Amino acid sequence: MTDKHENLLAAYFSGQATESEKEEIASLLKTDKEFVGRFSEAQKAYVAACIPAFEKTKTEDYGRLEAKLQPRRSFNWALAFGLAAVVFLGAALFTGYKYLDAERFLSQSETTTISSTRGTVTQTQLPDGTRVCLNAGSSITFDRSFGRKGRNVTLDGEGYFEVASDKARLFKVRTGNACVTVKGTVFNVRSYADEPEIAVSLLEGSVLLSAPEGETTLKPGTCGIVSREEGNIRLEKASQSVASWTKGRIHFTDRTIPEILADLHRTYCVDFVYEDGLFGDERFSGSISSNLSIDEILSYLDVDHKFRWTREEDKIEIHKK
Known part of the structure; x- marks a missing residue:
């Protein structure tokens, strides 16, 4: 690998590559096996950097989980992005990613997806400091501009969010036909595609819940339920155990x-x-x-x-x- 190739990778994964540099990378991926291998290593470092380490919390339950954390190995030049880890907790603790091949990743790397497969619960922290817990069979997706041009994520499944406060940049969770907008708060969203309703339960703070047929501001202890078919919102009292799955x-x-x-x-x-x-x-x-x-x-x-x-x-x- 030449210094030029390393610079190309650094430019690409930092989002600063020009169109001509992207074309050169695409060409190298088809002709240079060594470059393909180095690209794969860089890809892993980039994915890790998009998923900052889950911080230790003050609660007894999170403290217990934190003690089980296993250290990740990372590539040295990944320090350019910042190091990271993801914890997958199920009947047994394990870590891992499903990586794309180089050419496919090249065309899709504008977004990052964090998934919690069946049988696992995933704890992670986003680049802005927001803590997210994903229930089994759930995922969130965000693009490379997250934290710079806005804080937008797409949720499929169920997620518990502790949103870092930032009055200048609203945090938005889009799921199905609903959108949750917050500045800094704690809430749970259940939105499995095979269920007819989306449930947003507010634990702390305030959120704006939007749907095709209207919007409403939720107060702590309130659950907003959006009908996937009709697009309307109804309000109920939130269950005190709505986020018990995180524990x-x-x-x-x-x-x-x-x-x-x-x-x-x-x-x-x-x-x-x-x-x-x-x-x-x-x-x-x-x-x-x-x-x-x-x-x-x-x-x-x-x-x-x-x-x-x-x-x-x-x-x-x-x-x-």
């Missing part, structure tokens, strides 16, 4: 068994098979530890001992006894 709890209020199984599918990486109408209209409320096994949780739900289930690898079939 290893599975909480549900007045939910059907199929709705609960959908959460367990994301948390435990298992697929459930059952006949339509098997569970009737029964609804449950409760809070259980995600450290329990899936069998223990199913036994907890089957209070009347009406069902039996069998498991084969990652599939669980449920039948009536």
